[in-house]
Every structure is written in C-alpha cells, then in structure tokens.
Amino acid sequence: MKTRYLFLFFFIQLLMPHALKADSDTTQVYRLPIFDNINSTTWVHVKHGFEEAAKLNADVIIVHLNTYGGEVIFADSIRTKILNTSTPVHVFIDNNAASAGALISIACDKIFMRPGANIGAATVVNQTGEQMPDKYQSYMRSTIRATAEAHGKDTLITKNDTIIKWIRDPRIAEAMVDQRLVIPGLVDSSQVLTFTALEAIEYNYCDGLADNMDDVIKQLGYQNYTIKSFEPSLYDNLKGFLNSPMLRGLLILIIIGGIYFEMQSPGIGFPLAIAVLGAILYFAPLYIDGLAANWEIIIFVIGIALIALEVFVIPGFGVAGVSGIILTITGLTLALVKNVAFNFENVDNSDFVEALLTVFLGMSGGIILTIYLSNKLITAEKGVFSKIALKTSQDVNLGYIAVDNTLSALIGKTGIASTVLRPSGKVLIEGEYYDARATDHFIEKNEPIKVISYSSGQLNVRQYVQKL
Known part of the structure; x- marks a missing residue:
C-alpha cells in the first residue's frame, strides 16, 4: 500500500512541471469592445479596460472596433493611451473605423479587418456633419500623421542604395483628413481617403483579413490562449455620462440657474436644492478621478457664499461679489484640469482653455437662460408656471x-x-x-x-x- 502511494506521489511530481509549463504557455488575450460613437463614456471604458488588463498581466490587448467616429478630444486621449502602453495593442475592425475610429486604429500595433470593412474619412465635422474650420483640420492632420509616424520605418538595403520606407505612410493617414492632399495613383483632390480592407492591405494599413477574434489571435501567432472581455459596470456608464463636456456645461447652467432663482425668492427651497444637486453631479466624478481636489471644491463653495453675502447682507456690489465670482470660476475650472495644487506643468494649454470655455459658456448660458425662463415661464401671463405665481394684489x-x-x-x-x-x-x-x-x-x-x-x-x- 505504501509503495502504491509513493509511486503516485512521484508521478504527480513528474507531471506538475508540465502542467505549470502549459499554464505559462497560455496567452492571456484582453478584448476591449468599442461599438458606439467615441465619447466620454468610451474614454472611461478604455481607461478601466487598460487598468484591468494590467492587473490580469494580459499578454496582448485587442480592440474590437466598429464605429462611425465621435469626439476628437476623446479619440486623441485613447490613441495616446494606446501609443504609451507597453502591452501590444492590436485592433480588429469589424466593419467600420471611420473618423475618430481611424485615428484609434492607426495607433494600434497591427490592424486586422473583416472582409468588406472600411477605414478612413477622418475629417473633423460638427454635430450637423458640416466640415469644421481649417484650424481644427490642421490639428487633426498633425495628430493622425504623428500617429502613423509613431510606428517607425523599414530599412531596405540594396546593391546601389538604402531605401527607407514608412511602415505606415504618414501622407496616407493625412489624406484621410485633408481632401486637398493628392497621392498619385491613390487619391485626387476631390475626396478624403477611405480604404476598403483589400486596399488597406495593399498600402500597409491592414495586416490581415479576419472573420472573428479567433482568426485575429491565430494570425498573431497565438495557439493556446484565453480571452477576457471588458464588461462595463453601471458605474462606468454613469461616470462616462457625467464626464461629458456638454453635460458639464449643462450642470454649470443648472448651478447658476438654481442660485439665481433662489435669490429671487430667498429661503431654502427647490431652486437651491437643484443647484446643490448640480454641484454634486459636477464635482463627484471629477473628485473620484482625482481631478477635483478638496481645496478646489472649497474654493467654489466660498465663492458661492461670498456672492450670497454680497446680495443679501452687504450693500452695493463690491469686493465680496467680485471675489465670489472669481473664486467660483476658479473652482469650477481647476476641477477640470490635471493640476497638482498650483503646479500646471502637466496641463496642456488646450486643456486649460477648454476647461475655461466650458465654465464661461455654462455660466453665461445659465444666466441668460434663467432670466429668459423666469420671464417666459413665471411672470408671463401664459407662462407654464404662471398659475403658481402670485401676480395680483388685494388693493x-x-x-x-x-x-x-x-x-x-x-x-x-x-x-x-x-x-x-x-x-x-x-x-x-x-x-x-x-x-x-x-x-x-x-x-x-x-x-x-x-x-x-x-x-x-x-x-x-x-x-x-x-x-x-
């Protein structure tokens, strides 16, 4: 009996190294799906996905992409994230990689496309589909060209010469943005460039055709693998929604409007509650992300308190009111940028200007809209809320x-x-x-x-x- 157990023990010891080796040879593939327009929610999903892939020690990340585009600011953040990660990142274009999707795809190490898929048409447009002014196109041209250049060059040595060729020709990437760029034999000056899958292979903008994720993984050379797919939580979707620049502007509008209506009828009531809720929704996701520090929120609160003090207590409009406005704008703005205290070394000028414009447009819109609504909805004879407003006097x-x-x-x-x-x-x-x-x-x-x-x-x- 003892001999049998001893034999079994040695047999298990003999097999364990092979089992461990099999596990170590298993490739961990992390799948990151992007099937909607590129926006703040997509950016939250990508950040969370890359963090999860790092915790899993994933060997490779594959972006499963099908999008018609979206907001350039978030597409630029995603492409920067891809370029700066040490883990290989590839993309499987499952039908469409238009506009912002093209920029993200070009940032990846390898591009795989489903037969019949497309990539290109990266011209910057507004919400109505109209082409934006040239300064926006210029920025996009530079960004997509730099993204293609980031993949380097191939060097071919012949008997007579050394030929250096881009792995992904930056001019081709730029032609996806600028219809004025002419590449003989490929695109004239009448249209922006969009590749089919076969055309993309011919010009090194696609590394292979694939029908599904398994095809992509096998073409990458992995045989024994497991796939882990990113699954967004309810919090991820809520956080992405609250991080939308448009919503932030709307929340600022709600904050200013609530305060305005509360000052029109002093006392803790519904308008003040709405303003407080707007402030919480504005600062909460920024605070969780580490953008909004405690002192920035305190500055905002002090600013609101000084404005209220000026209106209700101190005669005229002087130091308290002006200081309150400055502190309120400062608190709202600094919460949107990646500054550490008053150190702005890691803050791009464009990020600061965008944050400041978001705050100013939100505040201006809030003031104008609340004054308009107070006249149309309450004081007007046929306003929606005119019946709840006291307009008569008992003479x-x-x-x-x-x-x-x-x-x-x-x-x-x-x-x-x-x-x-x-x-x-x-x-x-x-x-x-x-x-x-x-x-x-x-x-x-x-x-x-x-x-x-x-x-x-x-x-x-x-x-x-x-x-x-």
Missing part, C-alpha cells in the same frame, strides 16, 4: 383690508432707508420702522425716500431728491 380701493389701513396716511411723507431696498426692505419715517418696497430701482441704506403709495400692508417708496 384697498377694491375693498380688501387685510392689515391696518392707517398706513395710507404716510403717503407723501419722507424718511430714510434703514436697510438696502432690493427692492424690499425697511424704512424709517418719523421715528417708526415700516416694511417698504422700492418701485423704481434699488435704494441704498440711509438714502432719503418718499412714500408714493400703499398696498398689501407695504409702503411703496422711491428715492427722494430735494429740490433747491
């Missing part, structure tokens, strides 16, 4: 007597504003304090006033200027 001459009507005796008397009237506040007349409302414009504290009318328990006053 004394119509028989309404809700308060002591002896205040009507003060009509014509003069006094001083004991608080700022914006437009409501307190006035001092003959040693007594009364509620009052400025009818023409705001009246500063201690300015002389004159009572011109009385309604609904409140004096209506205007600034009094004595005639000489």
Whole structure:
C-alpha cells in the first residue's frame, strides 16, 4: 500500500512541471469592445479596460472596433493611451473605423479587418456633419500623421542604395483628413481617403483579413490562449455620462440657474436644492478621478457664499461679489484640469482653455437662460408656471383690508432707508420702522425716500431728491 502511494506521489511530481509549463504557455488575450460613437463614456471604458488588463498581466490587448467616429478630444486621449502602453495593442475592425475610429486604429500595433470593412474619412465635422474650420483640420492632420509616424520605418538595403520606407505612410493617414492632399495613383483632390480592407492591405494599413477574434489571435501567432472581455459596470456608464463636456456645461447652467432663482425668492427651497444637486453631479466624478481636489471644491463653495453675502447682507456690489465670482470660476475650472495644487506643468494649454470655455459658456448660458425662463415661464401671463405665481394684489380701493389701513396716511411723507431696498426692505419715517418696497430701482441704506403709495400692508417708496 505504501509503495502504491509513493509511486503516485512521484508521478504527480513528474507531471506538475508540465502542467505549470502549459499554464505559462497560455496567452492571456484582453478584448476591449468599442461599438458606439467615441465619447466620454468610451474614454472611461478604455481607461478601466487598460487598468484591468494590467492587473490580469494580459499578454496582448485587442480592440474590437466598429464605429462611425465621435469626439476628437476623446479619440486623441485613447490613441495616446494606446501609443504609451507597453502591452501590444492590436485592433480588429469589424466593419467600420471611420473618423475618430481611424485615428484609434492607426495607433494600434497591427490592424486586422473583416472582409468588406472600411477605414478612413477622418475629417473633423460638427454635430450637423458640416466640415469644421481649417484650424481644427490642421490639428487633426498633425495628430493622425504623428500617429502613423509613431510606428517607425523599414530599412531596405540594396546593391546601389538604402531605401527607407514608412511602415505606415504618414501622407496616407493625412489624406484621410485633408481632401486637398493628392497621392498619385491613390487619391485626387476631390475626396478624403477611405480604404476598403483589400486596399488597406495593399498600402500597409491592414495586416490581415479576419472573420472573428479567433482568426485575429491565430494570425498573431497565438495557439493556446484565453480571452477576457471588458464588461462595463453601471458605474462606468454613469461616470462616462457625467464626464461629458456638454453635460458639464449643462450642470454649470443648472448651478447658476438654481442660485439665481433662489435669490429671487430667498429661503431654502427647490431652486437651491437643484443647484446643490448640480454641484454634486459636477464635482463627484471629477473628485473620484482625482481631478477635483478638496481645496478646489472649497474654493467654489466660498465663492458661492461670498456672492450670497454680497446680495443679501452687504450693500452695493463690491469686493465680496467680485471675489465670489472669481473664486467660483476658479473652482469650477481647476476641477477640470490635471493640476497638482498650483503646479500646471502637466496641463496642456488646450486643456486649460477648454476647461475655461466650458465654465464661461455654462455660466453665461445659465444666466441668460434663467432670466429668459423666469420671464417666459413665471411672470408671463401664459407662462407654464404662471398659475403658481402670485401676480395680483388685494388693493384697498377694491375693498380688501387685510392689515391696518392707517398706513395710507404716510403717503407723501419722507424718511430714510434703514436697510438696502432690493427692492424690499425697511424704512424709517418719523421715528417708526415700516416694511417698504422700492418701485423704481434699488435704494441704498440711509438714502432719503418718499412714500408714493400703499398696498398689501407695504409702503411703496422711491428715492427722494430735494429740490433747491
């Protein structure tokens, strides 16, 4: 019996090295699918995917791509991520790699295409499909040309000469953006370049045809492999949605609009709650990503507090109001860039300008839209919310007597504003304090006033200027 167990033990020991070797020979392939337009959500998925591939010690990453394009800023971030990773990254174009998709594909080490697939047409267009001005095209031309150049050159030594040839000709990549570029025998000046799969193989922009992922992996030379596919979580999708520049602008609009409506009717209410929710949705994903630091959020909060202090407490519009606006803009802007404290060495000028424009456009749009909506939805006779707004007054001459009507005796008397009237506040007349409302414009504290009318328990006053 002991001899049998001893034999079994040695047999297992003999097989274990072979089993370990088999495991070590298994290639770990990480599949990263991109099947939608390139946007902020795609960028979040790519970052998460590359992190997951690194944790798995993946031997190779294959981008499974089928897209008509998307936002250049995120496509540029993805192509930079691909170029800077040490793990080999290949792409399988499953039908389409247009525009931003072409840029991402060219960044990969090898390109495989399904028969009948296309790559190219990388001209920068706006939301309506119209071609953007040349400064945008110039940036895209440079980016896609540099991406092709990143794959280096081949050197061919002949008897008479040394021929150096690009692995991926940068001129071909540029022709996918600029229709003015002419490459004899390939493209004229009437159209941007788009390759079919066979054309891409001919000009070294495709390394092979494949029907599926298994075909791609086998052409790469891997026989024993396992595939792990990226699967986005609900949080990844939510984070990507909240990181959209358009949504950030909208959230800034909501923040400013909520604060504006709250100032129109002071007191903790629905507009303030909406503004706070907008601020949380704005800062939360940036804070989780490490872009928004605690002090940047505190700067924003202090800025809002100073603006509120200026409106409700301090007369006029001075240091507190201006400081509040500056701090609010600073907090919102710095949260969008990759600065460390006040060190901006790792921040591109374009990133800073984009962040600043996002904030300014959001704030400007918020102010304009809230003023417009307050007039159209509330104060207008047929506004959507006009029925919930109080627009009538119970005038004394119509028989309404809700308060002591002896205040009507003060009509014509003069006094001083004991608080700022914006437009409501307190006035001092003959040693007594009364509620009052400025009818023409705001009246500063201690300015002389004159009572011109009385309604609904409140004096209506205007600034009094004595005639000489």
